[in-house]
Amino acid sequence: xxxxxxxxxxxxxxxxxLDLTQYLAGPTCTRMLVELGADVWKVEFPPFGDPIxxxxxxxxxxxxxxxxxxxxxxxxxxxxxxxxxxxxxRRLVESVDVVVENFTPGVLAKRGLSYEDLAxxxxxxxxxxxxxxxxxxxxxxxxxxDFIAQGMAGVMHMTGEPDGPxxxxxxxxxDVTAGVHAFGAVGFALYQRERTGLGTHIDVSMVDxxxxxxxxxxxxxxxxxxxxxxxxxxxxxxxISPAGTFRAPQGWIVIxxxxxxxxxxxxxxxxxxxxxxxxxxxxxxRVANREALSELVETWMSSFDxxxxxLELLERNRVxxxxxxxxxxxxxxxxxxETGAIREVSDGNGGGVAIPGFPIRYDGTKANADLEPAGLxxxxxxxxxxxxxxxxxxxxxxxxxxxxxxxx
Numbered sequence: 001x002x003x004x005x006x007x008x009x010x011x012x013x014x015x016x017x018l019d020l021t022q023y024l025a026g027p028t029c030t031r032m033l034v035e036l037g038a039d040v041w042k043v044e045f046p047p048f049g050d051p052i053x054x055x056x057x058x059x060x061x062x063x064x065x066x067x068x069x070x071x072x073x074x075x076x077x078x079x080x081x082x083x084x085x086x087x088x089x090r091r092l093v094e095s096v097d098v099v100v101e102n103f104t105p106g107v108l109a110k111r112g113l114s115y116e117d118l119a120x121x122x123x124x125x126x127x128x129x130x131x132x133x134x135x136x137x138x139x140x141x142x143x144x145x146d147f148i149a150q151g152m153a154g155v156m157h158m159t160g161e162p163d164g165p166x167x168x169x170x171x172x173x174x175d176v177t178a179g180v181h182a183f184g185a186v187g188f189a190l191y192q193r194e195r196t197g198l199g200t201h202i203d204v205s206m207v208d209x210x211x212x213x214x215x216x217x218x219x220x221x222x223x224x225x226x227x228x229x230x231x232x233x234x235x236x237x238x239x240i241s242p243a244g245t246f247r248a249p250q251g252w253i254v255i256x257x258x259x260x261x262x263x264x265x266x267x268x269x270x271x272x273x274x275x276x277x278x279x280x281x282x283x284x285x286r287v288a289n290r291e292a293l294s295e296l297v298e299t300w301m302s303s304f305d306x307x308x309x310x311l312e313l314l315e316r317n318r319v320x321x322x323x324x325x326x327x328x329x330x331x332x333x334x335x336x337x338e339t340g341a342i343r344e345v346s347d348g349n350g351g352g353v354a355i356p357g358f359p360i361r362y363d364g365t366k367a368n369a370d371l372e373p374a375g376l377x378x379x380x381x382x383x384x385x386x387x388x389x390x391x392x393x394x395x396x397x398x399x400x401x402x403x404x405x406x407x408x
Contacts (some may be wrong), residue, residue, distance in 0.1 A: 007365070008360075009036065009037050009369040011362070012036040012037040013037040013038075015037070015098065016039045016041065016098070017041065017098040017100060018041050018043065018092055018098070018099045019042040020043050020080075021102045022045075022050040022051060022052070024052070024065075025130045025175040025178045025182075026100055026102030027070055028178075029130065029183045030073065031073075033100075033186065035072070035358050035367040035369060035371075037369070038098075041096070041379075042070060042074060042075050043089070044078070045078070045079065045081075049075070050066060060375075062375075066373060067347055067348065067353055067373045070374070071345055071346075071348075072371030074378070076377065076380045076383045076403070077376055078402065078403050078404075079401065079402050084397070084402045085402050085403075086112060086113060088402065088403065090117075090118075092383075094387070095387045098128070098186055099128070100130070100182065102131060103131075105140040105141065106141065115129070119201075122199070123199060124198065124199050126186060126190060126199040126200060126202070127200075127202065128182045130182050131203075133206075134207075144206060146172050146174040146175045149178075149207045149210055152207050153174070153214075154217065154230070155174075155213075156168055157230065157231070158233065160232045162234050174206040174207075175206065178204050178210075182202060218230075241287045241290040241294075242293055242297055248301045249305060249307055250307045251307055251323065253307060254321060254322050254324060257319055257320065262280075264314075265314075265317070265319050268314050311323060331354050341356065342355075343355065343357045343368065346370070346372045347373070348372045348374070377403070377405065378406055381407075
C-alpha cells in the first residue's frame with residue numbers, strides 16, 4: 001500500500017514561530033514557514049507596524065507587498081524599545097520553537113535578547129538571524145539593503161552591457177534569496193533538534209547567499225590563473241553561442257543551444273547548411289562569430305508574424321527557448337495559472353490580489369492554504385493569553401502602552 005503523504009499546509013502544524021522581522025528578507029523565511037502550517041506570531045512595532053504595510057499600492061493598512069509576505073501570520077503589536085516589551089519577548093520564547101529576526105547584528109544583544117539569552121530560557125529554541133553581512137565580522141555592524149548586497153556579491157558587476165555601468169536586478173534578489181536560505185536552514189535545524197533535543201543559531205548573510213549564486217565566474221577566474229576576467233555580459237552569454245536574448249517580431253526570445261541542440265536550430269531555420277559553415281562548425285567557431293550568428297537568427301525571426309510562431313518552431317525542433325515575459329504578462333499566462341506559479345489570495349479587505357505561488361511541490365502538491373493578512377495587532381490578546389499571560393497582565397501591558405490590544 002502506497003504511503004499517503006500529509007497536506008503540505010500541515011507539515012509544520014504545531015510549530016510556533018516568533019517572527020521579529022520586517023521588510024522582506026526575514027518575512028520571506030517566515031512566509032514560507034506559515035505556508036507549511038507553522039503558527040507564526042509576527043511582532044510589529046507601534047505605531048505603524050512593519051514598514052512595508054505603507055508601500056503603495058495598498059488598501060487600508062495592507063499593501064500588496066505586505067499581503068504577499070505576511071498572509072497567514074498573526075500580528076502582535078509590541079513596543080520592543082521598552083524593558084517591559086523585552087520581558088514580553090522572553091516570556092513568549094518559553095512557548096515557541098523558532099525565532100526569526102533581521103535586526104542589524106548586536107541590536108537584540110543590547111536588549112538582552114541574543115541567541116544565548118533566549119537559549120538560556122529555552123534550550124530547544126532554533127533562532128535564525130538574517131542580515132546583510134553576517135553576525136560576527138568586521139562588516140556586521142553595517143546597514144544593508146538588497147541593492148547593496150547585489151553590489152558587493154558581484155551581481156551588479158555581472159549585469160548590464162560590457163562597456164556600460166553595472167545594473168541591479170529589478171527584483172529583491174538578495175532579500176528573497178537570504179530568506180529562502182533561512183527557511184531551508186530552519187527545517188534542518190528542527191530535524192537536528194529532534195535527534196539532539198537542542199536548538200541552534202542560524203546565521204544567514206544576504207551577501208553570502210548571493211555570492212553563492214556565482215556559478216562560473218569565481219572558479220573560472222581562479223582556475224585560469226586570472227586569465228578569465230568576470231565582466232558584464234550584455235544580452236549574450238560569453239561561453240556559448242547562440243545563448244542570450246534575440247529580438248523577435250513582437251518582443252524578445254531567449255535561446256541557448258549547446259552542441260547537442262545546435263542541429264535543431266539549423267533545422268528550425270530551414271538552413272541545415274549552416275552546420276557546415278566554417279564560422280559555425282564548432283562551439284568555439286560560433287563564439288568567435290557570435291555577431292554574425294546572432295544577426296542570422298534575428299533575421300530569421302523577423303520573417304514571422306508573431307513570437308508564438310517562432311517559439312512553436314523552436315520547440316518542435318527541441319531548441320531550448322522561451323519568451324522574455326514581464327511579471328504583468330505572467331498574471332494571465334496559462335502556464336503560470338496551470339502550475340500554481342500565480343494565484344489569487346485574499347487581501348483581507350474583501351477583495352483579491354494576485355501573488356506568486358509557493359515554489360515547492362511535496363508529492364506533486366504545492367502548499368496553497370487560504371490565508372489572510374492580519375491587521376496591525378489583530379492577534380495581540382490571543383497570542384499573549386496562549387503564551388500564558390493572565391487577563392490582568394494583558395490589561396496592565398495595554399494600559400502601560402507596551403502592547404497594542406486587539407481591540408485598540
